[in-house]
Amino acid sequence: MSRQRLRLLSARSLAHALGLSLLAGALFIAPATAQIEVYEATIQELQAALTAGRVTSVQLVEAYLARIDAYDQRGPALNALISLNPRAHADAGTLDRERSRGDVRGPLHGIPIILKDNYDTFDMPTTGGSVALASSVPPDDAFQVRKLREAGAVILGKSNLHELALGITSISGLGGQTRNPYDPTRNPGGSSGGTGTAIAASFGAIGWGSDTCGSIRIPSAHNNLFGLRPTKGLSSIDGIIPLAHTQDVGGPLARSVTDLAIGLDATIGPDPADPATRMLEGRELPQFVQSLDPGALRGARIGLLTASFGEATEDRESGRIVRTAVARMGELGATVVDVDLDVDSLARGSSVIGFEFKFDLIDYLAATPDAPVRSLGDVLERGQYHAALESRFRRQNGVESRDSEAYRTALQRRSVVQEGLRRAMEEQDLDALAYPTIRRKAARIGDPQRGSACQLSASSGFPAISLPAGFTDDGIPVGLELMGLPLDDARLVALAYAYEQDVAPRRPPDFAPALEDGLAPAPVQQRISTEGVVRLAGQLAFDWSTGLLGFDLAISGAPGPEVLGVYLHRGSPDGAGPVIHRLMASGRVTQSGHAALAAVDRTAFAASRLYLQVNxxxxxxxxIRVPVRGGAR
Known part of the structure; x- marks a missing residue:
């Protein structure tokens, strides 16, 4: 593990960072003991440190809690988590004792993870982000949670989601609005946006989400992560609050493909409680880690699904980035061909969410004795939902019957989607279809999110992986989706791995930097004092965790009417560059405030390529011209 990722922290910083953590009513009191920084650390790096005795699982828990304390409700206030596990320290201690006896369960032994709060946990509430379920503790663990505990993972906390998973911007009555760590004014995708933000911000080593129509893949795209929607039936959905059992799947989101593969190996497999997993009978399970191959793109055939790129002006930026990423795959040995398929017509009428949600939720609540409500109607009657969900909830609650001709037609359309995709892929002997995970970058919070391409995989049950394709000009991540044939999941992961090994597309968010001595980095400060007839004095302070440049400036030697303003420019130390902010208005001689730096300007600040100018x-x-002394992230 690199020295940047493995540093001992002082008891003073721990007392501040870990003495008290409160999230949505979950109180976690942690001892102030030695700790490490886990920023961007991989599971293999963490496991190597544990094996070498350089760190304990308890210390890993404390390190992630320090990051949560620094950035979830402070600084950028990412608001990714609904609750923390009050037994995380005790669970980690048990696993440390097992390790000391030479008993290591596998690569997840002692590794802190995040669960989307629609996965049942017998020892913590499972809320779906609903105020109505805030106190609902399920009778047992979800199938995948049980497998994670058996693998030795430490459940650190449970993440926010779009309420009851019915949306893609991650807002809920219980959890509020989760923010994107690459730009906290934007949404993180959804419905697994809390997990996406948490893993992008290194609040855990890896996290789990669910996907009914994009809810693993869209947060992966918006957060520069890797996320697989597995073949329907490759893993169990038992114990995940349902949105639509026909389309629901669960799985991990990760910062690296190897981490993703480790998480998949731990959680796939048959489950008598999920009939969809019967497809695995008589089959060998994929071995994801063993299938990783840096040369997997050589000889692969990838079909560019041109109709999924969109034609609107707002679609062009993401489309260009995705095409560039696919072209790189071609340079790495893949054959890339265009595929002409009318995806909108093919997928039209195949979604079953509107037919299943109301009744699947009734079934789930009936099996959860501790649940305070028994139906979506109860939630509506009590007003225990976020206002943003009201119209959708009422529309879903208006469905009168489990069985209808429209529902049967939608189910039949799924076989049409499957056949259309299979034919398109087999006719050109394709390993995968490629297209943007979502055609438009993350929308501003409060604005609708457009551009989803979720339906083909959701309606067919075919596997699809989202991987980082690059960034927009304003620093927002863009995702590339690869879809394969049923049970070709390991092949998709291998293709993503080959791309990752060459391109290294992962870039951590500016707004959740590495901690310093267990705390968020102090603002980068600069005192200003110029000489001459007209003088500028004051101070600048840039906070990486908020992206805000604070300023307190005063001009002397010139009366207010002679001052045209103080401007912040982006440019080289000796050349001219554009104005990015006016810091002092015309006619003034003093001014203080904050200016938000965009991604390109934060990069310029880090390279000391900003300057102040007095006109x-x-x-x-x-x-007057004053260079701004920048500082690294």
Whole structure:
């Protein structure tokens, strides 16, 4: 593990960071003991440190809690988590004792993870982000949770989601609005957006989400992560609050493909409680880690699904980035061909969410004795939902019957989707179809999110992986989706791995940097004092965790009417560059405040490529120029 990721922290910082953590009513009191920084650490790096005795699982728990304390409700206030596990320390201690006896369960032994809060946990509430279920503790673990515990994972906390998973921007009555760590004014995708934000911000080593129509893949795209929607039936959905059992799947989101593969190996497999997993009878399970191959793209055939790129102006930026990523796959040995398929017509009428949600939720609540409500109607009657969900909830609750001709037609359309995709792939001997995970970058919070391409995989049950394709000009992640034939999941993961090994597309978010001595980094400060007839004095302070440049400036030697303003420019130390902010208005000689730096400007700040300029009537081209001394992330 790199030294940046493995550092001992002081008891003072732990007392601040871990003495008290409170999230949605879950109180976690942690001892102030030695701790490490786990920023961007992989599971293999963590496991190597555990094996070498450089760190304990308890210390890993404390390190992730320090990051949660620094960034979830402070700083950028990412608001990714609904609750923390009050037994995380005790569970980690038990696993440390097992390790000391030479008993290591596997690669997840002692590794802290995050669960989307629609996975049943017998010892913590499972809320689906609903105020109505805030106190609902299920009678047992979800199938995948049970397998994770058996693998030695430490459940650190449970993440926010779009309420009851019915949406893709991750807002809920219980958890509020989760923010995107690459731009906290934007949504993180959904419905597994809390997990996406948490893993992108290194709140855990790996996290789990669910996907009914994009809810693993869209947060992966918006958070520069890898996320697989597995073949329907490759893993069990037993114990996941249902949105639509026909389309629901569960699985991990990860910062690296190897981490993703480790999480998949731990959680796939048959389950008598999930009839969809009967497809695995008589089959060998995929071995994801063993299937990783840096040369997997050589000889692969990838079909560019051109109709999924969209034609609107708003679709072009993501489309260009995805095409560039696919072209790189071609340079790595893949054959890339265009596929002409009318995806909108093919998928139209195949979604079953509107037919199943109301009744699947009734079934789930009936099997959860501790649940305070018994139906979506109860939730509506009590007003225990976020206002943003009201119209959708009422529309879903208006469905009158489990069985209808429209529902049967939608189910039949699924076989049409499957056949259309299979034919398109087999005719050109394709390993995967490629297209944008979502055609438009993450929308501003409060604005609708457009551009989803979720339906083909959801309606067919075919596997699809989202991988990082790149970033927009304003620093927002874009995802590339690869879809394969049923049970070709390991092949998709191998293709993503080959791409990752060459391109290294993962880039951590500016707004959740590595901790310093267990705390968020102090703002980068600069005192300003110039000489001359007209003088500028004051101070700048840039906070990486908020992206805000604070300023307190004063001009002397020129009266207010002579001052045209103080401007922040982006440019080289010796050349001119554009204005990015006005810090002092015309006619003023003092001003203080904050300016939000966009991604390109944060990069310029890190490279010391910003400067202040004072313009006066006597010298409108620049009376004073002051270089801004930047600082690394």
């Amino acid at each position: 006066t009537r006597a010298n409108p081209d620049g009376e």
